[in-house]
Amino acid sequence: MNRRGKLFVIVIAIIVVSFLLPEANLAYAKGVKRDKSVVFSAVWPPQIDPAVGQGFGSAICYANIYDSIVFPQSDGTTTNHLAENIIVSTDGLIYDIALKKGVKFHNGDELQAEDVVFSMNRIKTIGEGFGYLFIPTVKAISSDGPYQVKIELNKAFGPFLATLVNLYILNKDQVMANINPEGLYGEFGDYGKEWLITNDAGSGPYMVTEMRIQEHLIAEKFVDYWAGFDANNPDKFIFIGTAEAVTVRVMMGKKEMEISDQWQSEESFGALDKIEGVDLVKFLSGSTLGIQLNTKRAPTDDVHVRRALAYIMDYEGILKGVYPGASRLVSPVSRLMPGSDPDIVGYETNLAKAKAELKLSKYYGKLDEYPVDICWAAEWVTADKMALLFQANADQIGIKVNIAKQPWAKMISDVSTMETTAHANILTIGPHYGEAGTFISRYLSSSCGTWEQTEWLQDPEIDKMIYDALGTVNDEERYKKYSIIEHKILDICPTIFLVDVLEKHAYQAEYLEWGVAGGNAIPVQGYNLYMRDMKIFPERAKK
């Protein structure tokens, strides 16, 4: 064959391949579009064992795969879910829970009281995931017949019902049938941890059909789900582990993904918004962002310096330049949370007040000797802008700020001691449960040394007030006590409150109806991607 002949063969081969590949690809596209599936991306990998994970991706899985005693609502309250009825003793120490009858696990077994007891004991014993919510509070749990559970607390804990949202019930028999006997938990072996990495033992509306670590989690509708489905609820959801902007954009553009992750850059969200049929949805996530000031190191150990910094901060600059469209945080508590004081007034930018506060400080006139270090996790790019703004703002009143971003691991290590904790740390705090107490309690002395409290407040009076509030069972009374604490914290200003964090996603508004887009965001991690709150209409998708 001469040279031209060879060239001809090559060209023909290329043409044939490029015609064949779209065929293969078309089948791929059909595979996604044929059914009513919702594809989304988030933090990966999720730990689908409810006694192990607690991250955002894991929380989405728990909400959809498992059931809990109570279910969170968009106003922050809870309603009975697996519970038919809950009676709380007057001292707030005993919770008698009557379970619904006829609830089926994915394998067909009936969910009973011993499964609840098993799940609570399991999460407490393992101590990972949301275990920290129950270890200090739950003294004992027992069953009385197949549908009656009794939980006894160590001491009264007002927000206990809110924490029960994170107690997911596993099928005891199924887990025990799949334990590795060589585990760490005696007769319980490994408590099924190994098996539960890729399998579920839940009763939730969706059941895991395929978990490929580093690729995807596929969960399909559990047809026998006790609470039923709407005809247009997704048949399955596919959780993938990529947040690469270009990948997400291509997938959204090809309608291979219904909901993007929330960590895309503003530019990326802008590009996603331009795709036909794709809209952006924003809602308060319940997380708060602020600058935590070390109250034990000079000069931020002086309340007047802290207040001066709070007064000099350019809040509008942050809301316009760093978090466009976000909402201002004025106190320790996200205003999404029940129990937050809606009337509280925070610090506003005011140069005159900042200067006046500084004059009252013991460091006035010698601030040159006391530079302030500001630290944040290097992986968090947006925080750079806030740190620079803080630096520029502080400069107006003569406070020198050193920029000292660190890798997250180093930052965690640094904040473990008072001396190595920077003067100022930019941090986002997420709620552990859907109630104001979650934000208030981080000011307890016991939280010091963790990234959740780099202020090193260690104030016995505040500790006492917080314990008193948390131990108050009556909601109204407790909320009043929270309000007093919020005012007190504002007064001593250990934190500069910046942003009530918004969660933002791009989604296929053309054919996906999503509850949160209608303003029904739920202030508990994971529940905004609860598939039963979504309706999908693939026929509405334009080609």
Place this chain on the structure above:
Amino acid sequence: MRTLKFLFRRLALSLIVLFGLSIMIFILGRVVPGDPARMSLGANAPQETVDRMRQQMHLDEPIIVQYWYWFSGIIQGDFGKSLYTKRPVIVDLTEFFPATLELVIFSGLLMGLGGLFLGIVSTKFNNTWVDNIIRIVSYLGVVTPSFVFAIIFLLIFGYLWPIFPTMGRLSRYLSFPPNHTGLLLIDSLIAGEWETFWNGFSHIILPAIALALGGMSQEARITRSSMLDNISKDYILSHRAYGIPEKRIFYKYLLKPSLIPTVTVFGLDFAILFGNAFLVEMVFNWPGLSRYGINVMLQKDLNAISAVIILLGAIFVIMNIVTDLVVSFLDPRIQLAD
């Protein structure tokens, strides 16, 4: 005999290198800040739980003892548990390594054959417009990181002209064939699942090309310059004087010795592909070892980090030995024993 002796000596040296590497990564893993147990369990885990995990991981023991536990485990194929996936690291390696291996083999083939082809064409058409075009394309290939190619390919062939799938190894409507080798294409052929094979093949094309382009360009430049160096040498002139056909001179007497630098660089490039694949794997959601390696580093998952680095180190060592063998085959004057 000489080759065997060479192999034995190199393997012994490689073991020493890998042992040194193990000490280095172990120490580095312990020096960097952050408590692995705390990072695995989360900020809210009770201290008792963290302490228990530290005990399980022997983090509460002196560093020499820690190393001993870790090293003796490795020798038995036990790299410990991954804090990232919560399962034995060896299970992760057996799942993720074949995915990267498959990708790298494809990329390596493209890199080697493509580089060779472009280098030969460049030499043949030296200083013509063909050579100039290949030169420009090669320079672009060398200076552009593979993830940029990945993004461009994704946009062009995944979005604007969607002829290739862009996510993972296999479309979700297909199931993986029974696992024999972990290599999807081979396994699907063994199982006779042609649709799976074809689908898997269409998935690997974009990431493989994106990964290969840099090395391919480099190989093309090296092949060209090496061939042009040799083309004016006396032995080529004497072949011409003897009237040996030009084609034979070109492919037999010129190309073979000119391949030595190309093969040397190819060997290293091939090994480097394993480490460099991570961004391409991220972009294409390819569940491979490189992506796993990055994820475990971000999680400070010491067991997994060590396993990945040792595995990559072993690949480098093996590729170096293979390269030496191929070079000695190409030019027998190069004495292996020396």
